[in-house]
Amino acid sequence: MNRLRLGLLAVGGAGLAALLVAACLDLPDFGGSRHPYGDRAVRASLARHIANTIASVNFDQRAYDTLGEMSILFAAVLGCVVLLREARDERRARPEPAEVVRPVRRYALLVLPVALLTGLYVIAHGQLSPGGGFQGGVVAATGLHLLYLGADHGALERVRPLGFFETADSLGVCAYLVLGAAGVLAGTAFLANTLLPYGTFDTLSSGGTVPLLNAAVGMEVASAVVVLLAHFLDQAVEIEEEPGR
Amino acid sequence: MSDAVTVVALLLVAASATAAVAQRDPARQALVLSFLGMVLAVLFTVLQAPDVGLSQLAVGSALTPLLIMLSVRKVRRRGRTKEERT
Amino acid sequence: MHVLPYLVAAYVFLTGCYGLAASRNLIHAVGCLAVCQCATYVLLLAVGYRDGATAPVFSDVKPGSRPVVDPVVQALTLTDIVVGATVTALLLALVLQIAKRHGTIDPDELRELRG
Numbered sequence: 001m002n003r004l005r006l007g008l009l010a011v012g013g014a015g016l017a018a019l020l021v022a023a024c025l026d027l028p029d030f031g032g033s034r035h036p037y038g039d040r041a042v043r044a045s046l047a048r049h050i051a052n053t054i055a056s057v058n059f060d061q062r063a064y065d066t067l068g069e070m071s072i073l074f075a076a077v078l079g080c081v082v083l084l085r086e087a088r089d090e091r092r093a094r095p096e097p098a099e100v101v102r103p104v105r106r107y108a109l110l111v112l113p114v115a116l117l118t119g120l121y122v123i124a125h126g127q128l129s130p131g132g133g134f135q136g137g138v139v140a141a142t143g144l145h146l147l148y149l150g151a152d153h154g155a156l157e158r159v160r161p162l163g164f165f166e167t168a169d170s171l172g173v174c175a176y177l178v179l180g181a182a183g184v185l186a187g188t189a190f191l192a193n194t195l196l197p198y199g200t201f202d203t204l205s206s207g208g209t210v211p212l213l214n215a216a217v218g219m220e221v222a223s224a225v226v227v228l229l230a231h232f233l234d235q236a237v238e239i240e241e242e243p244g245r
Numbered sequence: 246m247s248d249a250v251t252v253v254a255l256l257l258v259a260a261s262a263t264a265a266v267a268q269r270d271p272a273r274q275a276l277v278l279s280f281l282g283m284v285l286a287v288l289f290t291v292l293q294a295p296d297v298g299l300s301q302l303a304v305g306s307a308l309t310p311l312l313i314m315l316s317v318r319k320v321r322r323r324g325r326t327k328e329e330r331t
Numbered sequence: 332m333h334v335l336p337y338l339v340a341a342y343v344f345l346t347g348c349y350g351l352a353a354s355r356n357l358i359h360a361v362g363c364l365a366v367c368q369c370a371t372y373v374l375l376l377a378v379g380y381r382d383g384a385t386a387p388v389f390s391d392v393k394p395g396s397r398p399v400v401d402p403v404v405q406a407l408t409l410t411d412i413v414v415g416a417t418v419t420a421l422l423l424a425l426v427l428q429i430a431k432r433h434g435t436i437d438p439d440e441l442r443e444l445r446g
Contacts (some may be wrong), residue, residue: 009352017345024337031333031382038379038401042387044400046394053387055400056298057406069410076417083424087431122299126392130295134413138303142311202390221413225308228420229315235427236315240326255339258373262366266350271358278352278362285369292376293386293400297408301372304416309365312416316358316423320430 035106049198055127058134061211063191064215067176070220074173078223081166084231092238097152108150115143123218127207133214137221145229153237162230165223172220179212247291253289272317275310282306336377342369344370357426357436368415373410378406 028034045056058066082120086092119140126132148156180191188194199206261281268274283303289298343366351362379401385392387402430436433444 005352009349009444011338013345013349016348017341018315018340020344021338024334027334027337027378029333030336030377031380033381033398035379035381035401037400037403038387038399041402042399045387051388051390053389053402054406054409057402059409062403065411067324069414072327072414073417076414076421080417080424083421083428125373130386130388131299131411132296134409135300135303138300138308138413138416142303167276204284220414226418227435228417229308229311232312232315232420232423236318236322240322241431252335254338255373258369259339262346262369264370265366266346266363269355269359271356271362273386274359274362277426281366281369285372288373289376292380293384294376294379294408295386297372297376297405297412300409300412304412305365305369308416309419312420312423313358313362316361316427319405319427320358320436323430323434 005156006182008053009200041243047199048109048193048207048210049201050210050233051128052126052130052132052203054130055132056207059127060207061219063193066217067180067191068174070176070217071191073221073224077228080231082226084235085119085185086234086239090241091166091241092234095153095237097154099195101152105150105217108146112143112146112150115146119143123215124204124220126214126218127210128202130202133217133219138225140218140221141225143230144226147188148233153233156233158225160230162227165226165230168219169223169227172210172218172223174218176213177215177223179209179216183209250291251288254284254291257284258288271313275313275317279306279310282309294328336373336380340370340374340377343367355437357429357438358423360424360438361422364422365415368411372412373405375408382406389393419442 007149041057041061042053044061045053048056048060050056050060119136119138120141121136122131123133123136126136144160145156147159183192183195184190186195193208193210196212198208205211258281261277261284265274265277265281269278282301286298286302289295289301289320346365347365347367347370350366353361354360354363380400381400384398384400387405390415392399426436429441433441435441435444
């Protein structure tokens with residue numbers, strides 16, 4: 001790296017560091033007891049019979065914001081699919097099935113169902129216990145890839161129809177939008193949680209539309225991660241350039 | 246008690262972040278990032294944010310390092326086939 | 332103790348920035364960006380922490396019996412982590428495209444190619 005760039009970086013970094021430290025010293029003390037937004041969020045969540053306040057903030061109080069996050073996620077995955085598709089000057093080479101060490105195979109195949117079940121459980125209990133669509137989706141999708149460790153790429157491709165997951169990804173986004181639009185049709189506001197009864201506190205069906213939105217996000221995140229990893233795996237293992245170019 | 250745990254977790258985060266930046270080989274960096282993700286998950290749990298800890302554990306210590314590893318493998322494989330051809 | 336978490340967040344952010352600027356490998360740079368992202372999570376959660384409080388989940392805590400930490404910042408961080416991972420994936424896909432088009436992922440060599 002040339003000296004000029006390093007000098008510029010040092011000056012800029014020192015200035016930024018000074019500003020950041022000054023800002024840190026002015027922030028409210030760590031562990032302070034004044035959290036006006038937090039207190040209001042907790043009250044609103046309890047009024048709608050949702051035990052996990054974070055799910056309430058994500059899928060009820062700030063549901064519109066989550067829609068934005070979902071669109072970023074969807075657009076990023078779409079971009080990856082476009083960038084990593086098989087180009088005209090590339091071809092697929094089937095990798096040879098590799099030998100897997102016995103303990104690895106046994107462990108991976110043993111943990112695989114546990115990981116999948118944990119992911120689904122975490123999605124389903126989003127509004128009750130820590131967890132939800134975002135975390136459970138990632139857990140379930142990465143858990144599925146234990147099959148790649150335990151067996152090989154071919155086995156993974158057989159149990160993972162890519163078209164199905166791409167459709168599920170879009171359906172998740174559509175379901176979220178439809179649930180939001182349902183509020184408009186019912187005469188309230190977009191994504192307003194007034195459509196369904198709030199149910200009994202601390203049960204699976206409590207919280208109005210929150211469990212449904214949570215499930216839609218779970219479906220989207222899980223399929224998005226599966227699609228992403230599938231394309232990266234294809235690039236890393238299968239696709240190579242046409243020789244002679 | 247919990248203060249001490251928080252301080253230790255914070256210092257571990259700072260140390261592993263430094264290690265992740267200092268490690269120049271991306272494949273090894275992925276491993277350090279995985280460790281950083283785990284330490285962050287511990288920190289978030291100590292800070293009473295189990296939701297975020299779970300998310301960080303799944304993403305930071307599994308998904309991101311895996312994506313980096315796969316990219317490294319792709320780039321290395323490209324380099325190899327090119328060498329064979331010339 | 333009062334400002335340590337904020338300072339750690341600032342330090343992690345600056346470290347990540349240094350790594351980004353000094354990196355000789357675009358994949359390594361993406362990893363450094365992931366470090367920068369971590370700094371924002373630490374900062375947000377530190378702002379929302381409250382001494383002696385518990386997690387804002389009321390399935391086993393009676394509402395009102397104990398103080399809880401701020402759930403708003405946690406919700407922000409949570410979605411950010413997952414979305415950040417997909418953005419990292421998008422950047423890595425761009426790096427793979429660069430490797431394919433130009434045959435190198437060293438930013439300095441790339442600049443020479445352009446010139």
